Amino acid sequence: MNRFCSLVSGLVFGLGLTISGMTNPEKVINFLNITRSWDPSLAFVMIGAIAVSAPFFSLVKHNKKPWFAETFSWPTLTEIDSKLVVGSLLFGIGWGLIGLCPGPAIASISFLQHSSLAFILAMLAGFALVRAYYLLQQ
Amino acid sequence: MTIIHFTPVSSLLGGLLIGCAVIIFFIGNGRIAGISGITNNLLFSNVNRLDNFLFVLGLILGPVLYQFFTGATIPFVIHSSLMLLVSAGLMVGVGTAIGGGCTSGHGVCGISRFSSRSIVATVLFMLAAILTVYVKGLM
Numbered sequence: 323m324n325r326f327c328s329l330v331s332g333l334v335f336g337l338g339l340t341i342s343g344m345t346n347p348e349k350v351i352n353f354l355n356i357t358r359s360w361d362p363s364l365a366f367v368m369i370g371a372i373a374v375s376a377p378f379f380s381l382v383k384h385n386k387k388p389w390f391a392e393t394f395s396w397p398t399l400t401e402i403d404s405k406l407v408v409g410s411l412l413f414g415i416g417w418g419l420i421g422l423c424p425g426p427a428i429a430s431i432s433f434l435q436h437s438s439l440a441f442i443l444a445m446l447a448g449f450a451l452v453r454a455y456y457l458l459q460q
Numbered sequence: 461m462t463i464i465h466f467t468p469v470s471s472l473l474g475g476l477l478i479g480c481a482v483i484i485f486f487i488g489n490g491r492i493a494g495i496s497g498i499t500n501n502l503l504f505s506n507v508n509r510l511d512n513f514l515f516v517l518g519l520i521l522g523p524v525l526y527q528f529f530t531g532a533t534i535p536f537v538i539h540s541s542l543m544l545l546v547s548a549g550l551m552v553g554v555g556t557a558i559g560g561g562c563t564s565g566h567g568v569c570g571i572s573r574f575s576s577r578s579i580v581a582t583v584l585f586m587l588a589a590i591l592t593v594y595v596k597g598l599m
Contacts, residue, residue, distance in 0.1 A: 325514055327488030332515035335481035335493060335564075336522015340534055342474020343467055345523060348537035352465060354593040359464045363471040368567060370475020375482040375572040388490035395491050397570070399560065402580050409559020410566070410581040414588025416551030419596065420540055423563045424556060425495040427549075428516060430536060432523045437538045441549040448553015449500045 324390035336429045342367040345429050347421030354418055482569055485515070494565020495519070496556035559585075 343349045343363060352361035388394055417423050422430070422441055430438040485493040489511060502512035523534055538545070556562040559581055561570065566585075570578020 324489045325510060327484055328511040328514040329518045331481045331485040331488070331493060332518020332520075333481075333522050333525065334477055334484060334518075335495075335515075336519040337526055338474045338477030338481060338522075339519075340474070340523045340526045341477065342471045344474065346535045346537060348535070349465065351593055354589050355597065356590055357461060357594055358597060359462050361465045361467075362463065363465070363467045366468045366471040367475035367478065368571075370472040371478040371482065371568045372475075372572050374476055374479025375568060376574075378479075378483045378486070379569075379573045382487060385487075388487055390488050391490040393490055394486070397492060397573075397575065399577060400575075402577055405558050406560065406577055406581055407584060409555045409557070410584040411555070411588045412551050413555030413559055413562060414585035415592045416548040416553075416555055417563075417585065418589035418592025419544060419548035419551070420538065422538075422548070422552070424499060424552065425519065425562070425564050427552070428495060428499060428519050429523050431520045433534070433536045435536060435538075437540065437542075437545055438536070440542055440545045441552075444546040444549025445553035446499075446503060448550045448555075449496075449503065449557050450553075451550075452554055452557035453500075453504050 327390060335425065338367075338371075339426050339429050342370075345426045347426075350417075350421035350423075350426070354421070478564075478568060479572075482564075482572070492565060492569045494561050494569060496562040497560075497565055500557060555585075 339345050344367060349361060350364065352359065353364040420441060424445065427438060427442050427445060431442065482493045485491055498512050498515055501507065502509065502516055527534060561578065561581060566578040566581040571582060
């Protein structure tokens with residue numbers, strides 16, 4: 323059942339990204355372009371998603387375990403450190419340059435466009451670089 | 461400033477679906493639906509590999525399903541050189557790996573849990589992205 327949940331969750335997420343317009347980098351750039359010709363639509367994606375998941379997270383706190391797994395994996399980090407700050411700024415610059423963040427980038431694999439595949443490969447290489455750096459530090 | 465291509469209804473509907481996806485993954489599997497983390501772990505970790513694979517598969521099939529049922533073509537417009545695509549992809553990969561999340565993990569799930577880390581992350585990546593688009597527009 324947990325396998326089924328993973329697939330369905332991914333599917334619903336991908337459908338949501340598509341319907342919302344997040345999968346079009348041009349729309350994302352227009353959303354970020356607040357000083358010139360602005361398309362505020364994508365603010366409603368976050369509003370919609372949080373309107374559903376915020377009440378859920380406050381309710382689910384009282385549950386002992388998920389339906390199809392042993393424990394809830396609540397995030398444990400609480401410190402606002404330089405990694406969080408530098409990482410988020412770097413991510414924001416990359417997002418603003420093209421208009422793709424990881425979710426829409428992965429969903430766009432189905433469009434079979436060279437541009438999206440190039441972006442994704444570079445993103446995966448970025449993941450690998452950070453892994454390698456942490457391994458070397460140990 | 462002028463408002464263009466405003467689609468509040470479909471964007472809100474898409475957002476509600478994303479919220480539902482977050483709920484399904486957490487109530488079913490007890491996990492946060494953060495896509496940079498799921499993709500990263502799918503490649504480099506044996507833990508929950510099949511679940512991560514199925515989630516990513518679903519994510520890729522989402523647009524296919526939409527296209528199948530509506531018959532609509534999904535717009536995907538990028539005007540960028542290969543050099544810029546690769547640089548931006550690297551920054552997104554390195555940035556989300558260091559910062560521990562992206563628009564889904566920090567922006568949706570983290571803010572919904574009122575996590576101060578995620579709120580700081582979201583404000584920072586939004587500001588950086590807006591500033592980047594502004595500066596790029598000057599060139």
